[in-house]
Amino acid sequence: MCDQTFLAIVFGPCDKCSNEKPLRAVYIKSEQLSYCSLCVEMMATEGLHENETLASLKNEAESLKGKLEEERAKLHDVELHQVAERVEALGQFVMKTRRTLKGHGNKVLCMDWCKDKRRIVSSSQDGKVIVWDSFTTNKEHAVTMPCTWVMACAYAPSGCAIACGGLDNKCSVYPLTFDKNENMAAKKKSVAMHTNYLSACSFTNSDMQILTASGDGTCALWDVESGQLLQSFHGHGADVLCLDLAPSETGNTFVSGGCDKKAMVWDMRSGQCIQSFETHDSDINSVRYYPSGDAFASGSDDATCRLYDLRADREVAIYSKESIIFGASSVDFSLSGRLLFAGYNDYTINVWDVLKGSRVSILFGHENRVSTLRVSPDGTAFCSGSWDHTLRIWA
Amino acid sequence: MAQAPTDPSSAEAADPEESSPNMIVYRKIEDIITRMQDDKTGGVPIRTVKSFLSKIPSVVTGADIVQWLMKNLSIEDQGEAIHLGSLIAAQGYVFPISDHVLTLKDDGTFYRFQAPYFWPSNCWEPENTDYAIYLCKRTMQNKARLELADYEAENLARLQRAFARKWEFIFMQAEAQVKIDRKKDKTERKILDSQERAFWDVHRPVPGCVNTTEMDIRKCRRMKNPQKVKKSVYGVTEESQPQSPVHVPSQPVRKTTKEDFRKQITFLNLQIDRHCLKMSKVAESLIAYTEQYVEYDPFITPAEPSNPWISDDAALWDIEMSKEPSQQRVKRWGFSMDEVLKDPVGRDQFLRFLESEFSSENLRFWLAVQDLKKQPLQDVTTRVEEIWQEFLAPGAQSAINLDSHSYEKTSQNVKDPGRYTYEDAQEHIYKLMKSDSYARFLRSNAYQDLLLAKKKVNN
Numbered sequence: 001m002c003d004q005t006f007l008a009i010v011f012g013p014c015d016k017c018s019n020e021k022p023l024r025a026v027y028i029k030s031e032q033l034s035y036c037s038l039c040v041e042m043m044a045t046e047g048l049h050e051n052e053t054l055a056s057l058k059n060e061a062e063s064l065k066g067k068l069e070e071e072r073a074k075l076h077d078v079e080l081h082q083v084a085e086r087v088e089a090l091g092q093f094v095m096k097t098r099r100t101l102k103g104h105g106n107k108v109l110c111m112d113w114c115k116d117k118r119r120i121v122s123s124s125q126d127g128k129v130i131v132w133d134s135f136t137t138n139k140e141h142a143v144t145m146p147c148t149w150v151m152a153c154a155y156a157p158s159g160c161a162i163a164c165g166g167l168d169n170k171c172s173v174y175p176l177t178f179d180k181n182e183n184m185a186a187k188k189k190s191v192a193m194h195t196n197y198l199s200a201c202s203f204t205n206s207d208m209q210i211l212t213a214s215g216d217g218t219c220a221l222w223d224v225e226s227g228q229l230l231q232s233f234h235g236h237g238a239d240v241l242c243l244d245l246a247p248s249e250t251g252n253t254f255v256s257g258g259c260d261k262k263a264m265v266w267d268m269r270s271g272q273c274i275q276s277f278e279t280h281d282s283d284i285n286s287v288r289y290y291p292s293g294d295a296f297a298s299g300s301d302d303a304t305c306r307l308y309d310l311r312a313d314r315e316v317a318i319y320s321k322e323s324i325i326f327g328a329s330s331v332d333f334s335l336s337g338r339l340l341f342a343g344y345n346d347y348t349i350n351v352w353d354v355l356k357g358s359r360v361s362i363l364f365g366h367e368n369r370v371s372t373l374r375v376s377p378d379g380t381a382f383c384s385g386s387w388d389h390t391l392r393i394w395a
Numbered sequence: 396m397a398q399a400p401t402d403p404s405s406a407e408a409a410d411p412e413e414s415s416p417n418m419i420v421y422r423k424i425e426d427i428i429t430r431m432q433d434d435k436t437g438g439v440p441i442r443t444v445k446s447f448l449s450k451i452p453s454v455v456t457g458a459d460i461v462q463w464l465m466k467n468l469s470i471e472d473q474g475e476a477i478h479l480g481s482l483i484a485a486q487g488y489v490f491p492i493s494d495h496v497l498t499l500k501d502d503g504t505f506y507r508f509q510a511p512y513f514w515p516s517n518c519w520e521p522e523n524t525d526y527a528i529y530l531c532k533r534t535m536q537n538k539a540r541l542e543l544a545d546y547e548a549e550n551l552a553r554l555q556r557a558f559a560r561k562w563e564f565i566f567m568q569a570e571a572q573v574k575i576d577r578k579k580d581k582t583e584r585k586i587l588d589s590q591e592r593a594f595w596d597v598h599r600p601v602p603g604c605v606n607t608t609e610m611d612i613r614k615c616r617r618m619k620n621p622q623k624v625k626k627s628v629y630g631v632t633e634e635s636q637p638q639s640p641v642h643v644p645s646q647p648v649r650k651t652t653k654e655d656f657r658k659q660i661t662f663l664n665l666q667i668d669r670h671c672l673k674m675s676k677v678a679e680s681l682i683a684y685t686e687q688y689v690e691y692d693p694f695i696t697p698a699e700p701s702n703p704w705i706s707d708d709a710a711l712w713d714i715e716m717s718k719e720p721s722q723q724r725v726k727r728w729g730f731s732m733d734e735v736l737k738d739p740v741g742r743d744q745f746l747r748f749l750e751s752e753f754s755s756e757n758l759r760f761w762l763a764v765q766d767l768k769k770q771p772l773q774d775v776t777t778r779v780e781e782i783w784q785e786f787l788a789p790g791a792q793s794a795i796n797l798d799s800h801s802y803e804k805t806s807q808n809v810k811d812p813g814r815y816t817y818e819d820a821q822e823h824i825y826k827l828m829k830s831d832s833y834a835r836f837l838r839s840n841a842y843q844d845l846l847l848a849k850k851k852v853n854n
Contacts, residue, residue, distance in 0.1 A: 057656035064663040075673045083678035087686075090695065098704040117712060118703075135703065149612050167612070199613060206769030215613060225771035230814075239613060249733045249765075250825060259614075269815055273662065282419055283614070292684045294677075301416035303423075309681070311672040316681075323468040323479055325423040327416055336692035338685045345420075346482055355682060362475060368605050380693045380711070381704045387609070395693075395704035 014039055072314050080307070080316045084355035090338070093351065093361045098381065099393035101132055103139055108385035109166070110200075110372045114155045117378045121162045122391055123150035129164050131176065134383065134393050141176055143184045152201040154210075163191070163210055165198035171212050173224055192222045199241045204268075211254060211268075213240040219256050221268060233266050235273045242286045247293045255296050257284030263298050263308060277308045279315045286330045286373075290354075291337045297354075299328030305342050307354065319352040321359060330372050335379030343370030343384050349394070365392060416614050421486070421516035428488050431463055432508060439463045444505065452582050454492060454505040461501045477501050485607045487515050490593035495544060495601045497593070507586065513594040515608070521598050524565065525628045527554040529595060531569035532576075546602050568631055594628070687730060690723070720744075725845045732825075732833045748841050749832055756793035757824050757832060760786045764821045768814050779812035787820075797823060 010023045014036040021036035026043070035043065106126035113120050118135040127148050131141035147168035154163045156173075165171040171192035174184055192198065196215035203210055204221075209230065213219045219233040219240055238259035246253045252268040263284055265275040281302035289296045295309040295316070303324050307317040319340065326346035333340055339360065340352040347368055351361040368387035375382040381395040413422075432438050439459045444451040457480070464476040480499035483489055484506075490497055492505050499506070513519075530551040533543055543551065558565060576584060600606050672680075690696045703709045714721065720740050728735045728744075735741040742762075749755035763786070767778045786795050787805065797805065801823050808816040836842055 052653065054651075054653055054656070057653055057660065058651075061656050061659045061663065064660060064667065068663055068667050071667060072671065075671055077673050078675045078678065080674070080678045080681065083675065084682060087682055093694070095694075118709075135709065151613065197613065204769075205765075208769055208771045215616075223772040225773060228772055230772070239616075241613065249736045250822075269818070275666070276662070282414065283416060290681070290684075291688070292681075294684075295681065301419060303419075309672075309677045311680075312674055312677045313666065313669060313671045316674065316677060321469075323464075323470045323475065325427075325479075326420055326482070334692050334694045336685045336688035336695065337681070338689060338692060339694055346479070348478070355685065362472070364474070364478065378693070378712075378715075379691070380698055380702050388605075393704060395702055 010034065016043075072312075075312060076314070080355065081357040084357075087355055089356070090353055090360055095351070095361060095363060095394050097365050097392045098395045099134055099137055101134060101137055101391040101393075102389070103130055103132075104128060104389045104391075106389060107368070107387040108371060108389060108391055109149065109151050110153045110164075111374060111383055111385045111391060112153055112155045112162075113374055113376050113383065114159045115157060115377055116159055117376050117380070119155070119159070120383055120391070121153050121155050121164075122372075122385055123153040123164050123166070124389070125149050129153055129162065129174075131162060132391075134391075141184055143174055143188075145172075149197070152198050152212075154201050154203055156203050156207045157205060158207050161207060163201050163203065165192065165201060165212070167197050169194045169196060169198060169214070169216075171198050171201045171210060171222070173210070189224070189227070191224050191227050192220060193227075194218070194220070196239070199239065200243050202243060202245055204245060211243060211245065213243045213256055215239040217258070219243060219254075219266065231268060231271045233271055233273070235264055235266075235276075236260050236262060241283060244288050244296065247289055247291060251293060255287045255289065257287040257298055257300075259283045261300075263287055263296070265310065275310060275313060277315065279306060280304070282327070285327065288332050291333055291335060297331050297333065297340055299331040299342050301327035301345075303327055303344075305331055305340060305352065307340075317354070317357050319350075319357060319359070321350075324350065329370060330374075330384075332373055332375045332382060334375060334382075341373055341375065341382050343373040343386075345369045347386070347388075349373065349384055363394065366390070417610065418516060421514070424483055424486060424488050425514065425516065427464075427468070427483070428508060430467065431460070437463075437467075441508075450582070451492065451505060451585075453586055454507055457491075457500040457502055457504045457506055460489065460499060460506060473501065485597075485605060487513065487593060487597035487607070490589070490596065492589050495592070495596050496604055497596055497600075507589055507593075509593055510587070510590045513590055515597065519594075519598065519626075519628065520608075521595075521628050523554060524558070524561075524631060526550070526595065526599055527558055527565045528568045528572065528629055528631070529591070530554065531565055532572045535569060535573050536576075544601075550599065568629060572629055691727065720845065722846065722848075725842070728842070729837055729846075732829050735833065735836070744841065744845070745833075745836055748836050748839050751841075752835075754832065756786065756795050757828050759793060760795045761821060761824050761828065764817045767817065770814075775814055776812045779809060779816050782817065783809055795820075795824060796827075 012020065012023055014021055014023060015033040016035050016039040019036060023034035023036055024040055026033050026035045026040060104124040105128065106124050108122055108124050111120055111122040118133055119131060120134050121129065121131050123129045125148055127145040127150055129143050129145060129150055130139055132139055145164065147166055150164050150166040152165050156162065161173055161175045163171055163173045170190050173189045173191050175187050177184065191210055192212045194214035194216045198212060198214055200213040201210055208224050210222050210224055211219065217236045217238060217240060220229055221231040223230055236258040240256050240258040243254055243256040253265055253274065254268060255263055255265050257263045261278055261280045261282060261284060263277045264273050267274050280298065280300040283301045284298045285301065286299040287296055294311055295307055297305055297307050299305045303326060304318050304320040305328050306315050309316045326344050328342045328344050330343040331340060338354055340354050341349060342352065343349050347366045347370060349363040349370060350359055353360050366384065366386040366388050370384050370386050372385040373382060381393050383391055383393050385391045430436065430438065439455045441453055441455050444454055460480050461473065461476045464470055464480055465473065470476045477499055484497040484499050488509050489506050490509060492507050530543065530547060555562060598608055693702055698711055700710050701708055703711055718740065728738065728741045735745050746755055746758055749758055763782050767782060770778055785791055786793050797820055801820055805817060805820045
């Protein structure tokens with residue numbers, strides 16, 4: 001007969017969870033305790049957890065990054081411009097300034113189009129926000145903000161209001177009134193509150209919600225009526241400089257770019273970051289979705305623009321030239337997505353063939369940095385704003 | 396000789412200011428300037444030119460610079476090279492020896508390279524005291540070439556008024572500088588004087604010229620030490636400067652914590668599990684999209700009847716406002732259901748077609764949920780209830796057909812009403828419409844007539 005050892009099972013209240021269960025002896029710092037088997041298991045894993053040092057976590061993150069790169073590289077079977085060789089080359093472009101809007105007393109920092117395809121709102125360093133009918137070049141509304149450097153402005157989808165903000169750390173909404181007796185500033189509504197400058201703002205598909213980006217490193221979604229914060233987006237490691245909403249009718253996502261060189265795609269419902277891209281060498285000043293919503297372009301202080309595809313989860317094109325050494329401040333696509341217009345700090349606008357990766361045209365005209373650029377809602381023109389105090393409409 | 400940092404990340408670790416946007420540009424320009432002056436590798440010819448009774452030391456012509464830029468930076472267009480050269484001059488790295496305005500001309504005009512001491516990358520922010528000393532010094536020297544320009548004379552007068560109390564100090568500093576300068580070799584002085592003048596042309600530009608030292612306020616926070624006493628060009632130590640209001644001290648860099656890494660690891664695992672498309676598929680998709688929409692892109696296919704911005708005629712917009720959609724517009728509705736839903740006229744046609752078939756409840760539900768998400772927060776609860784009553788409650792007037800799982804989930808959601816209460820249901824209905832209602836719409840007589848009717852007229 002073989003020796004058999006019997007384990008005496010003690011039954012009683014667990015020293016940790018107090019449940020009546022079969023107990024086991026556990027030694028913690030030379031003290032003997034009686035834990036139930038469940039608590040023993042939990043303690044074992046928690047202990048492991050605490051033993052995770054900063055270094056081991058960092059290593060794990062690094063090795064996962066490597067694995068991710070490996071997986072992505074497997075799908076990198078060809079370059080976009082190679083496949084695009086079969087696409088017909090674009091003809092010569094004649095793009096000229098068709099309108100020049102003068103009236104700002106200092107650097108123009110931001111502009112946005114109204115859905116009616118001709119009105120625009122622009123903001124500048126001296127605190128002035130102006131609404132123009134850019135087709136006639138008439139100024140229709142003007143308001144002076146209580147702060148300087150109004151870095152962000154947006155037109156409401158209804159065309160009945162504008163939003164703006166900057167060094168005041170806020171985003172305010174002004175209803176547009178045609179009553180000459182009414183002072184626009186009187187009906188001002190403060191909506192967003194950040195802890196640093198407001199760098200970008202955009203209405204969602206409604207006058208009732210605004211999405212903001214700030215130098216405090218966060219983005220936020222606000223209810224205009226109540227000023228309530230609906231959702232905040234944390235993840236950037238530095239100032240967020242730009243954002244763009246996905247063009248889908250059903251989508252609930254947006255992309256943001258920041259001084260941490262990252263472009264991040266967010267789920268507006270949950271506040272979670274869905275995808276992240278980090279290939280630029282410097283601040284990302286501008287992000288804009290490709291019209292299908294499957295990709296987006298970015299413009300950066302590293303003097304390049306890049307195209308990132310969301311389905312491939314990687315950068316798919318770089319738009320750069322040896323002779324372009326100044327940062328790109330603002331980018332936007334033509335309606336079909338074939339052309340990318342980019343405004344630069346060297347006062348020029350470069351037009352890129354998105355598919356082939358080549359530069360199609362360079363536009364001179366501004367006498368100082370181009371700070372903002374948007375294509376009109378029907379794609380018939382684009383507007384550029386500059387530190388030379390003017391805005392230009394090009395077609 | 397300045398060298399551009401080869402590894403941005405290591406440079407950044409050593410000096411956070413190296414990665415500031417202005418510095419990135421300065422280093423690139425310095426790289427270009429260095430190569431331009433390197434005669435071993437085909438740099439520009441820098442010579443001493445004889446002129447009347449004197450010699451002009453160390454100059455190069457504008458044409459030579461333009462040519463060098465075109466050859467070495469692969470610039471095809473001369474205008475582009477001139478523009479880049481002008482920017483390099485405006486930043487203060489090269490300057491015309493006989494002009495305060497910093498621009499580059501493609502001709503025999505003479506230019507000189509700036510001394511590294513005066514390079515913008517040294518982060519000079521010279522105070523007015525330095526400028527006063529400089530202007531004062533110029534008036535002490537009897538040389539025609541050092542005579543003050545009108546705007547400089549005005550600046551000097553202004554500074555004399557502003558610094559009335561310490562003018563004696565400034566005068567003394569100027570005298571000291573003149574003494575130091577006199578000791579230098581004649582040729583060296585010519586060069587240094589011009590470089591010093593070019594420095595001030597950057598920091599106190601001619602009225603009407605761009606001040607290239609202006610900074611984007613969003614990028615200012617990365618300044619190395621905003622509170623430090625600004626260094627003087629002439630070695631003058633001043634009482635401590637008040638902190639400039641422009642320099643908002645940057646937040647201390649947060650160290651990455653264990654929690655940060657754990658979040659990163661979760662995120663990375665999610666990304667690894669993500670199903671991604673191959674580049675070839677993605678490329679095909681991007682190309683296909685642009686090819687489909689190219690006829691709608693006014694930059695590539697001229698708009699009909701005309702582009703309002705070019706012809707000054709708003710006819711195109713008037714046509715689009717009318718309820719009669721063009722054949723091209725109707726064709727676009729066939730590209731995807733999103734196109735129909737995006738276009739108010741298309742949406743209207745789609746709805747009417749479904750109503751004619753007594754199957755419009757799905758689309759009306761979808762539209763109601765879209766509308767719900769656009770409401771102000773305070774109205775959300777009411778709208779959620781209204782939608783429930785009309786589309787989902789037992790015995791609802793426009794009952795939609797949801798599978799039991801979605802229905803269960805939605806009834807739970809309604810108990811805590813919010814903008815996303817019907818998100819799940821809406822997704823289901825969207826998919827259903829896409830495969831069913833939308834496909835039928837495109838085949839319908841109503842749609843086909845619209846699509847073809849105009850064609851017949853054109854033919």
